[in-house]
Amino acid sequence: MRQEHAAGDKVFVDYSGKKIPIADRKSGEIREAEIFVAVLGASSYTFAEATWTQTLPDWIGSHVQMFRFFTAVPRLVIPDNLKSAVSRASFYDPEINRSYPVRQSMQFQVITPDILSALSGLRHRLV
Numbered sequence: 001m002r003q004e005h006a007a008g009d010k011v012f013v014d015y016s017g018k019k020i021p022i023a024d025r026k027s028g029e030i031r032e033a034e035i036f037v038a039v040l041g042a043s044s045y046t047f048a049e050a051t052w053t054q055t056l057p058d059w060i061g062s063h064v065q066m067f068r069f070f071t072a073v074p075r076l077v078i079p080d081n082l083k084s085a086v087s088r089a090s091f092y093d094p095e096i097n098r099s100y101p102v103r104q105s106m107q108f109q110v111i112t113p114d115i116l117s118a119l120s121g122l123r124h125r126l127v
Contacts, residue, residue, distance in 0.1 A: 009074055010074055010077075011040050011066070012078050013080075016036075016048075020050055036051055045070070
């Protein structure tokens with residue numbers, strides 16, 4: 001079903017479900033990395049980043065990088081049912097994780113250095 005999206009209205013975020021092998025140059029050890037993906041609804045402009053886990057610190061860190069990449073915050077950030085973002089899944093009334101600070105920054109239309117600083121600070125406290 002085709003959906004209409006207004007510019008700047010929504011960004012859809014989730015992990016891809018695929019992992020990518022990354023080799024350590026010194027040791028040769030290969031680790032699997034998760035792929036965070038964010039897509040703007042109207043343009044399908046896409047941001048992707050590899051992280052080691054799907055835990056809240058990596059999830060928040062990917063949002064910080066995503067907002068820097070897009071240089072703006074859309075009206076809505078729509079996560080899938082990732083446990084780091086959604087505490088209780090429901091079609092009609094999902095419960096968003098209280099630690100997920102993007103929810104509190106929805107009122108901003110443009111990303112400011114203090115928003116990035118707050119998100120980055122939260123990420124470092126969670127690590």
